[in-house]
Amino acid sequence: MSRKPIIAGNWKMNLCRSEAKALFEGISSFLSNYTAPQLPTVVIAPVFTSLCQVHSIDCSCGCEGKKLSVAGQNCHWEKSGAFTGEISCEMLKDAGCDYVIIGHSERRQYFSETDEMINKKAKAILANGMIPIICCGESLEQREAGSTDAWVSSQIRAALDGLSSEEVAKSVIAYEPIWAIGTGKSCDADEANRVCKMIRNVVSECAGSSASDSIRILYGGSVKPSTIEEQMSKSDIDGALIGGASLKADSFNEIIEKTMKVCV
Numbered sequence: 185m186s187r188k189p190i191i192a193g194n195w196k197m198n199l200c201r202s203e204a205k206a207l208f209e210g211i212s213s214f215l216s217n218y219t220a221p222q223l224p225t226v227v228i229a230p231v232f233t234s235l236c237q238v239h240s241i242d243c244s245c246g247c248e249g250k251k252l253s254v255a256g257q258n259c260h261w262e263k264s265g266a267f268t269g270e271i272s273c274e275m276l277k278d279a280g281c282d283y284v285i286i287g288h289s290e291r292r293q294y295f296s297e298t299d300e301m302i303n304k305k306a307k308a309i310l311a312n313g314m315i316p317i318i319c320c321g322e323s324l325e326q327r328e329a330g331s332t333d334a335w336v337s338s339q340i341r342a343a344l345d346g347l348s349s350e351e352v353a354k355s356v357i358a359y360e361p362i363w364a365i366g367t368g369k370s371c372d373a374d375e376a377n378r379v380c381k382m383i384r385n386v387v388s389e390c391a392g393s394s395a396s397d398s399i400r401i402l403y404g405g406s407v408k409p410s411t412i413e414e415q416m417s418k419s420d421i422d423g424a425l426i427g428g429a430s431l432k433a434d435s436f437n438e439i440i441e442k443t444m445k446v447c448v
């Protein structure tokens with residue numbers, strides 16, 4: 185089963201509009217050297233105020249697919265209403281998003297997002313014609329206690345609860361060990377692959393083998409140009425969710441270029 189790799193940049197709470205525009209231009213000018221089928225799926229997730237400034241790049245009347253897609257970093261599951269500070273899936277779609285990141289460990293930790301909320305978000309994203317990028321991952325304490333697999337599999341089962349096999353098949357999961365995010369310390373590629381494979385088995389139990397063959401599972405946590413080739417060479421790692429190294433066009437573009445060398 186060949187799955188098109190995804191390289192996704194999570195800009196987090198960084199870059200004002202002029203800076204976001206400059207970074208977007210640096211990435212899009214690099215992408216202009218390639219056709220869409222040569223590229224991995226490239227996704228960028230800017231802050232909400234920059235969503236209308238960056239945009240997806242659709243080429244050849246859409247017949248070749250998109251060269252660049254835009255993602256929201258969060259969403260609410262309700263359509264509209266009295267939810268101060270939130271943004272709906274319909275609004276993200278209207279702003280040009282194809283993907284939405286949900287369940288990032290920073291949202292779970294600082295904004296008390298629960299598995300139940302993440303499941304509601306996943307359903308709302310899919311109902312609005314977008315694709316959820318569902319983050320999961322263990323803390324250092326959980327890893328040291330040997331509970332990584334139990335913890336991550338419970339996050340995945342909860343996130344996918346009630347989704348059809350077709351919905352699961354088009355979703356994306358990002359395995360991001362919390363201790364590797366923003367620390368410069370990437371998870372060993374074989375170990376990251378082992379956990380991604382374990383996640384794929386859980387997906388198969390929840391939604392069947394066709395969904396588990398199709399779903400794309402990314403690794404995230406201090407991915408850099410120097411780590412991506414080894415990570416992308418592994419059987420069950422279908423791409424990367426990148427924080428720090430996505431904030432500079434040079435490093436993000438180098439990650440895309442190296443991904444193409446290994447697997448497109």
Ligand code: PEP
Pocket residue numbers: 194360364365366367368404405406407425426427428429
């Ligand atoms: C992230 O925030 O999703 C992430 C993986 O960050 P970094 O690449 O900086 O570790």
